[in-house]
Amino acid sequence: MHPFFFTVIGAIFILSVVIAKLLLYGRDKFYLNFLLTLAIVGVAWYALIYLLTNSGQIKNYPYLFNKGLPFYYAIAPCLYLYFRGSLQPQHSRFKKNDLFHFLIVIPAIISIIPYNLLSLQAQQAVVNRVVADVQFAFSNSAYIVEPWHWFTFPLSACVYTFFQIRLTYQSAKQEAQHKQTINWIYFFSGVCAVIYLGMLVINITILQNRAHIWFILHEGSLVLFLCFCLLILSFMFFINPELIYGLSKRAAVAGNNLEQYRPLLAGEKARPKTVDTKLAQQVTLAIKEQELFRRPGLNLSELASVLDIQNHKLSELFNNHYQLNFSTYINNLRIEYIRGRLEQGDWKQFTLEAIALEAGFSSRNTFFNAFKKVMNTTPSAYLASLKALQTA
Template structure:
């Protein structure tokens, strides 16, 4: 979904997808290997090692692009970060080139004895990979920490942004540190490998780290969709083609001038035209998601538009249209035939109090007082 709906953030979202995919693959392969079910999926074994090496670099590049807009597009120099996967690709090739019978034999051996994964056998990746890839991820996470620290010193991040980025970085440090500790524990005590891999307290702690890492993105989706606060202004990353790179001096490396992006007036016109024509705002219980689908606007773009351009939440914005509708009905004299409660229900309000509050907030008068002004005009 990140790739399909990212539009202007495709490169950033690709980095995030690879990092998340690496963690998911590690967790799935760990479960399959430790339970012995890997025997049913020989085609999956030994395939994820290059992804593991990319977790650290991808999170680092993602955070860098989140802080500095000039890094949101692909740069050829970023290919250097892929070099860490070369040893991993070389190590998995012997197994990948085996026929089906050979691969089945290898996974059967692992299902019988988990120590076989750490035996250094020809068709199993080298033992050294089990501590080099988490160590590589730790190094990139430390670099990520310094990146955030320098940006924080330059005052280019809000307090909320700093806390979130520091939090993600600390979770990554703990996660990769636990993976490294777990792998080293197995390497130094292979006789207890089954116990360590299946019932160690480290496994429970590692699972909590994975859960927390996912939760960090869940509670802050703005960092996925590209809308965050920089230098006290709302910034939404646009397509990389609109970002012009500037030569960076040492002084400007960690402090960039960010030009606020103009609202999407075409999208604004589309939304208002749709609301005027369809009158969908009259539906009771209308939600942002339902409006987004009906108006053919991505939910995150609609939410971003309401927050940044209209400076209102969804309910307040819809109430503006409902009150506008009721005012039109009052001006043509419908209050003579219908009660205010009936008009409010027709407009989509679910209670008398919510209607009166919204009306007074928008019009500065209660509905009854507003009707009084209409009577004075016609008198």
């Protein structure tokens, strides 16, 4: 197998692991993780099609060919919106204006329609011709995406990356921003820019030297360099787990909890983590006095947006000060609210489920599980004992 392919296969595998981790962690920022997942899917799909096309294996998967162009155009906008939401909490939730960034995908969808309207047999014929003559993949055939896309896709990505770097530069001026996070975004954006520019150069070279397409794609040093850049990019998702998954680096080491005990094992005193008490008071007052916990589906990103606090700052506060994850803390407040309502006798006018919905629980099962976890009894049993006391 060609060394290029080993590199690409490795990158695809790592990106798949990243997608799995995004599905498992970081549920408190659903919108941002959706954007990041979409971008990673686009990158992985591009790498997969490159692998299949240049190895000739695409002939066995004609239904995969000519599908990914809309995803490619969405990669850079998704990354830009993701980093904007991560650096600026007011943009961490979906807004209708965000859809304008995806208008660029429409021409790509139009371009792939002719091929995808073909029968499977006709698609197989097109793919067979691509395998037999790679120049056909860059032709003006109605069933191949127009060559100008190979210019506009990387160019648009470069423009978005420029604004991404500019956004990071502006955010770096704020004292609240972590220098490590800013440097990570700078480096990540730089690798992306190198890949986009390299793709642009390769596509221009191919369109000007169609007779040497096979050599450019299989033996060209620039292609090998970009493959390694893709591998580096995939590894970067494990360098800053706090930003990506909402995990501290210590918690991200594959379930290895030994780190927190090492100072004790070495005879050293564990250093207490500093907590911003002013920020803790601000968050506590806002959540309790404004009863933000009663908002159904409240997540960390939404709370960060309401309080105008960065996601990672809020995440650190819950881990270090409250020493609870976000959902547990909010559910505890909801149970406390429900207990107060029940003790006031509100159960006479409302059902348990109605009170739970007012408290912010989105489902009966979630309420029952949270109540039992906090009170060590079921809501119905607690209510029965409460009735007995009030009637005694």
